Amino acid sequence: MDSQHESAPASRPPESSRSETTLRVNGKPHTLTVDHRRVLLDLLREDLGLAGAKKGCDHGQCGACTVLVDGRRVNSCLLFAVALDGCEVTTVEGLAGDGEELHPVQRAFLDRDAFQCGYCTPGQICSAVGALAEAAAGHPSHVTGPAVPSGEPVALDREEIRERLSGNLCRCGAYPRIADAVEDVIP
Amino acid sequence: MKSFAYVRAGSVEEATDAFAAHPGARYLGGGTNLVDLMKLGVETPAALVDVTRLPLDTVEELPDGSLRAGATVRNSDLAAHPAVRDRYPALSQALLAGASGQLRNAATTGGNLLQRTRCPYFQDVSKPCNKREPGTGCGALQGVHRDHAVLGHSDQCVATHPSDMAVALAALDARVELHGPEGTRSVPAADFHRLPGMHPERDTEIHPGELITGVVLPAATAGLPSAYRKARDRASYAFALASVAVVLHLADGVVARAGIAFGAVAHRPWRARRAEDALVGAAPTTAAFEHAIDLELAAAEPLRDNAYKVPLARRLALDVLGRLAPPATT
Numbered sequence: 001m002d003s004q005h006e007s008a009p010a011s012r013p014p015e016s017s018r019s020e021t022t023l024r025v026n027g028k029p030h031t032l033t034v035d036h037r038r039v040l041l042d043l044l045r046e047d048l049g050l051a052g053a054k055k056g057c058d059h060g061q062c063g064a065c066t067v068l069v070d071g072r073r074v075n076s077c078l079l080f081a082v083a084l085d086g087c088e089v090t091t092v093e094g095l096a097g098d099g100e101e102l103h104p105v106q107r108a109f110l111d112r113d114a115f116q117c118g119y120c121t122p123g124q125i126c127s128a129v130g131a132l133a134e135a136a137a138g139h140p141s142h143v144t145g146p147a148v149p150s151g152e153p154v155a156l157d158r159e160e161i162r163e164r165l166s167g168n169l170c171r172c173g174a175y176p177r178i179a180d181a182v183e184d185v186i187p
Numbered sequence: 188m189k190s191f192a193y194v195r196a197g198s199v200e201e202a203t204d205a206f207a208a209h210p211g212a213r214y215l216g217g218g219t220n221l222v223d224l225m226k227l228g229v230e231t232p233a234a235l236v237d238v239t240r241l242p243l244d245t246v247e248e249l250p251d252g253s254l255r256a257g258a259t260v261r262n263s264d265l266a267a268h269p270a271v272r273d274r275y276p277a278l279s280q281a282l283l284a285g286a287s288g289q290l291r292n293a294a295t296t297g298g299n300l301l302q303r304t305r306c307p308y309f310q311d312v313s314k315p316c317n318k319r320e321p322g323t324g325c326g327a328l329q330g331v332h333r334d335h336a337v338l339g340h341s342d343q344c345v346a347t348h349p350s351d352m353a354v355a356l357a358a359l360d361a362r363v364e365l366h367g368p369e370g371t372r373s374v375p376a377a378d379f380h381r382l383p384g385m386h387p388e389r390d391t392e393i394h395p396g397e398l399i400t401g402v403v404l405p406a407a408t409a410g411l412p413s414a415y416r417k418a419r420d421r422a423s424y425a426f427a428l429a430s431v432a433v434v435l436h437l438a439d440g441v442v443a444r445a446g447i448a449f450g451a452v453a454h455r456p457w458r459a460r461r462a463e464d465a466l467v468g469a470a471p472t473t474a475a476f477e478h479a480i481d482l483e484l485a486a487a488e489p490l491r492d493n494a495y496k497v498p499l500a501r502r503l504a505l506d507v508l509g510r511l512a513p514p515a516t517t
Binding site: 016017019035036037039058059060063066072073074075078079080082083085127130131134137138139140141142144146150151162163164165166167168 | 188190191192193195215218219222223226235237239263266267268269272273276279280283284286287288289290292293422423424
């Protein structure tokens with residue numbers, strides 16, 4: 001390789017591996033030039049300084065990185081940021097909005113002491129917020145009975161909460177209190 | 188991870204053109220499996236053609252009474268769709284038995300069909316695997332293979348297909364719609380995935396550059412009693428050890444139509460044709476169900492450490508058949 005190439009960081013055509021992408025994160029627009037390999041989780045934590053979403057397994061198996069994209073809960077470790085151009089992202093930092101009041105799910109986790117080490121908590125809270133919205137929108141789960149009518153809001157009992165939050169692992173085993181907290185905020 | 192070019196396609200033609208223009212490209216759906224495989228170094232695409240914004244995100248009723256689900260419909264939305272829940276309950280149940288709420292919100296219909304095996308040898312680039320790297324051997328054959336195939340495997344590959352959804356589609360006689368350089372075609376879902384034979388690197392019958400555009404659920408199985416049951420190591424959020432989808436139509440006291448497919452026992456959803464043939468025309472009794480399932484599973488060739496799958500699959504099938512047949516007749 002000649003010295004000219006060594007000194008030029010743009011020796012590779014930039015459009016081949018990087019693109020400009022615009023995301024709204026917790027209500028604020030951000031336009032960044034991202035490496036195509038950048039997953040949303042790393043963009044949030046490293047480019048935007050939002051360290052609420054956690055890197056647990058980095059393979060979509062633990063749920064610690066859960067955030068809301070366009071209002072739906074997803075694993076941010078498995079989403080390339082470039083593919084989310086124009087999307088609305090909400091992280092645990094943005095759930096409460098601008099005021100002093102915590103989101104009801106955050107408040108319930110505090111009231112129920114629904115954590116031990118706390119590492120999985122932001123993912124648990126975002127997942128619970130997403131799960132409550134899904135049930136309200138009539139999304140069934142693996143344990144929803146066949147008699148529950150299609151398209152109607154699904155009532156969440158303990159079994160439903162446990163099933164719907166099964167994508168969030170807690171190494172400490174704080175599950176009973178997590179389920180308590182979610183039960184507290186069921187409308 | 189190796190760097191790659193990124194192209195967002197706005198139409199099916201744009202997607203297939205971009206794929207053709209970029210050697211080494213992969214289509215990107217929800218990414219729940221592909222992104223992980225890229226992190227693991229199993230997949231190293233030179234380009235990703237993002238198909239998630241194609242106008243294939245609706246479930247529509249067709250004039251002939253069938254139901255078409257676009258390839259980019261998310262698994263959670265397909266499972267919740269009233270027409271799917273009411274007319275093809277096995278499909279909704281299978282989708283909801285898979286993955287987690289977060290993953291189902293991202294995963295697409297097309298991507299679910301194209302997900303790769305979770306065989307640990309396939310996912311570890313330091314291990315031999317004929318599927319990942321033809322000619323290197325099969326680590327699982329004499330290795331850790333408790334989760335592997337008991338039917339239709341070869342000495343080249345003993346992996347299973349991990350999808351729950353595909354098992355229900357096979358039992359329901361769904362078809363997979365494809366668009367590629369040579370035009371459009373459709374393939375029965377039960378024939379879409381392959382057995383490994385000498386070429387385990389090929390999971391499906393898809394041609395290079397072809398894009399799944401949707402799946403069609405036929406009018407013939409709409410509204411028939413159907414169900415999906417899955418056994419796994421934990422109560423939720425785990426791949427199947429064995430699973431079964433059953434469609435059962437009774438008329439005049441006998442079985443008029445039976446669709447039975449097993450999951451997690453073979454390189455593809457295992458459509459139990461011998462059992463179905465034995466059941467059609469028979470009275471839906473426990474004895475008839477046992478006879479039919481035993482006929483099918485007689486072909487099983489368990490590996491050293493997975494013989495448990497055969498009685499497990501048998502009991503799952505008998506349970507679901509018994510539940511779908513009215514109690515008075517069994």
